[in-house]
Amino acid sequence: MNRLEEKFKNNKAFIPFVVANDPNLKSTIANIKALADGGADVIEIGIPFSDPVADGPVIQRADVRALKNNDLDIDKLFSMVDEIREYTDVPLMFLTYLNIVLQEGYESFIEKCYFHEIDGLIIPDLPFKERNELLNYINQDKLSLISLVSTNNSESEIKNIVTNSKGFIYLVSSLGVTGERSSFNEDLKDYVQEIKKYSDIPIAIGFGIHERKQANEIAKFSDGVIIGSACVKIVEKYGINADNKLKEYAKMIKEAII
Amino acid sequence: MIKQGRYLKYGGQYVPEVLIEELDRVAETYNNIKDTDEFKNEFNDLLNNYANRPSLFYYAKSMTEDLGGAKIYLKREDLNHTGAHKINNVIGQALLAKKMGKKRLIAETGAGQHGVATATIAALFGMECDIYMGQEDTERQKLNVFRIELLGGRVHPVTSGSKVLKDAINAALQEFAANPNEVFYVMGSATGPHPYPTMVKDFQSVISVESKKQIKEIENKLPDKVVACVGGGSNAIGSFADYISEKNVDLIGVEAAGKGVNTNLTAGTIEKGTIGVFHGMKSLFLQNKLGQINPVYSISAGLDYPGVGPEHAYLNDINRAQYVGITDDEAVEAFNYIAKKEGIIAAIESCHAIAYVKKIAPKMNKNQTIICTLSGRGDKDVAAIAKYKGVDVDE
Numbered sequence: 001m002n003r004l005e006e007k008f009k010n011n012k013a014f015i016p017f018v019v020a021n022d023p024n025l026k027s028t029i030a031n032i033k034a035l036a037d038g039g040a041d042v043i044e045i046g047i048p049f050s051d052p053v054a055d056g057p058v059i060q061r062a063d064v065r066a067l068k069n070n071d072l073d074i075d076k077l078f079s080m081v082d083e084i085r086e087y088t089d090v091p092l093m094f095l096t097y098l099n100i101v102l103q104e105g106y107e108s109f110i111e112k113c114y115f116h117e118i119d120g121l122i123i124p125d126l127p128f129k130e131r132n133e134l135l136n137y138i139n140q141d142k143l144s145l146i147s148l149v150s151t152n153n154s155e156s157e158i159k160n161i162v163t164n165s166k167g168f169i170y171l172v173s174s175l176g177v178t179g180e181r182s183s184f185n186e187d188l189k190d191y192v193q194e195i196k197k198y199s200d201i202p203i204a205i206g207f208g209i210h211e212r213k214q215a216n217e218i219a220k221f222s223d224g225v226i227i228g229s230a231c232v233k234i235v236e237k238y239g240i241n242a243d244n245k246l247k248e249y250a251k252m253i254k255e256a257i258i
Numbered sequence: 259m260i261k262q263g264r265y266l267k268y269g270g271q272y273v274p275e276v277l278i279e280e281l282d283r284v285a286e287t288y289n290n291i292k293d294t295d296e297f298k299n300e301f302n303d304l305l306n307n308y309a310n311r312p313s314l315f316y317y318a319k320s321m322t323e324d325l326g327g328a329k330i331y332l333k334r335e336d337l338n339h340t341g342a343h344k345i346n347n348v349i350g351q352a353l354l355a356k357k358m359g360k361k362r363l364i365a366e367t368g369a370g371q372h373g374v375a376t377a378t379i380a381a382l383f384g385m386e387c388d389i390y391m392g393q394e395d396t397e398r399q400k401l402n403v404f405r406i407e408l409l410g411g412r413v414h415p416v417t418s419g420s421k422v423l424k425d426a427i428n429a430a431l432q433e434f435a436a437n438p439n440e441v442f443y444v445m446g447s448a449t450g451p452h453p454y455p456t457m458v459k460d461f462q463s464v465i466s467v468e469s470k471k472q473i474k475e476i477e478n479k480l481p482d483k484v485v486a487c488v489g490g491g492s493n494a495i496g497s498f499a500d501y502i503s504e505k506n507v508d509l510i511g512v513e514a515a516g517k518g519v520n521t522n523l524t525a526g527t528i529e530k531g532t533i534g535v536f537h538g539m540k541s542l543f544l545q546n547k548l549g550q551i552n553p554v555y556s557i558s559a560g561l562d563y564p565g566v567g568p569e570h571a572y573l574n575d576i577n578r579a580q581y582v583g584i585t586d587d588e589a590v591e592a593f594n595y596i597a598k599k600e601g602i603i604a605a606i607e608s609c610h611a612i613a614y615v616k617k618i619a620p621k622m623n624k625n626q627t628i629i630c631t632l633s634g635r636g637d638k639d640v641a642a643i644a645k646y647k648g649v650d651v652d653e
């Protein structure tokens with residue numbers, strides 16, 4: 001069991017998300033430390049992309065802010081990770097688009113993830129059927145390539161995906177892009193049951209969750225909640241002074257899902 | 259092609275999981291019906307009796323004599339209903355959508371031609387239609403926005419990113435992801451995830467199937483060169499398709515060099531691009547070292563795209579087709595030239611191909627032939643060309 005999987009043992013995991021370099025790397029480091037202090041179990045770090053097609057307006061705007069000064073490169077990102085690692089051993093995951101990984105080179109990117117102790121990767125535009133080209137370079141005991149399951153996947157696809165996955169399953173709560181929603185697919189519980197039929201892998205649910213009450217509901221029938229846009233909104237609102245607000249938010253959500 | 263949807267290292271289906279199921283359904287339905295008589299008859303009937311096919315194959319005598327070299331034939335896709343090659347593909351995809359029981363078509367558009375074609379067929383089929391168009395393009399191509407609306411389509415100006423074609427595709431993909439089972443995404447170019455590049459090529463291959471027959475009737479031989487402009491590459495792949503196996507026919511794709519391929523203001527994807535993954539496909543893209551997609555530039559809204567269809571990237575790799583760049587200035591000069599020499603106001607996109615023909619024809623001998631695809635008509639560009647020349651015209 002790796003560090004990521006351990007976080008789901010007898011624990012409902014809270015997984016927040018922020019975009020690296022939004023609005024700068026120093027503030028991202030502070031924000032991630034704050035989220036860890038507030039009780040986040042795993043933290044997703046978005047590597048900004050010019051054309052984030054799986055993301056809604058809030059994260060799109062964050063990516064624009066992060067890329068505005070054109071001052072980001074892969075090595076700066078990993079140095080940021082090192083600084084965070086001096087402070088906390090909370091599992092860290094990168095969420096980014098495949099082109100970012102491809103430009104660094106699959107092998108080189110994965111080696112750097114190992115070296116800098118990144119625990120997982122989420123790549124929304126790498127569906128299960130295309131993942132082998134990257135998975136071939138990955139030892140999943142060291143780095144989990146997280147599979148996404150959507151409520152649009154067929155039963156046979158769900159089976160195929162979950163029986164071949166490590167870390168946890170990222171169950172996408174509803175169709176479309178990331179962003180806050182007031183309601184969810186009513187069958188979400190059924191999808192969780194469906195996945196449990198084939199594997200005992202933990203299931204975290206994301207896309208649209210932002211309120212305490214929603215997190216509480218979702219956590220009742222899943223193993224964790226992923227909250228992206230709501231965290232990014234806090235960064236959008238408070239800029240370089242978002243860390244304390246994020247810590248409070250993390251505390252609130254963590255309490256709601258225990 | 260090694261396997262379905264792959265052109266050696268290019269192609270694929272790099273989209274969020276939520277779209278996979280529906281893309282597979284599109285591919286499966288398409289494979290099941292494409293060779294049936296029913297589908298072929300319906301498709302050909304609409305092409306011939308609605309879209310005005312076969313398109314004319316015109317010997318450009320004045321151009322040929324003026325340039326003093328190869329004989330130049332123009333494949334007149336500009337004379338199709340709605341004024342461009344785009345209609346060929348839209349008819350095919352909309353028929354497929356109908357077979358799948360879809361009631362709403364969505365599409366991206368750059369110059370507006372694909373949006374107009376999609377809105378046209380949506381009207382014909384009694385379907386709803388939503389068109390995503392970069393805000394900058396809605397301003398460059400106001401008339402096409404109005405045309406789409408006249409046809410009953412809804413235009414959604416896209417304000418994210420650089421507000422051009424690539425951003426319109428992002429928005430259309432997002433709408434597709436939000437309603438995968440309800441909408442049919444009519445992709446306008448030979449780009450995107452499988453099965454689009456293959457499907458669009460199939461529907462556009464009517465261009466080369468016709469031109470091959472037409473040139474054989476007149477010249478009793480195949481052309482020496484086929485020239486077409488390339489943005490995403492749908493008219494080019496259709497113009498090349500039936501000649502790809504004819505090794506003696508040179509295939510030349512003409513990209514928009516903008517202000518020059520060595521400047522930042524260019525859309526010369528094959529000349530300057532590197533391998534990447536974007537818009538559901540692995541292909542060549544203009545991007546920076548971190549993998550961010552670069553803003554691109556061309557006077558032509560239809561060629562203003564940072565990537566290219568995967569089969570073009572493949573044809574370039576295996577040296578089966580050659581890709582060259584033409585600047586804004588050269589394209590505008592060709593726009594004037596073909597208007598005055600042949601009495602044809604051609605789309606600024608197609609004028610990139612004409613500009614290249616002007617360069618090569620004089621170096622060829624008089625027994626040789628070039629087929630150049632005029633992918634669209636230039637009415638939509640008149641105001642922009644006037645502006646480029648500093649003439650103030652009231653739209």
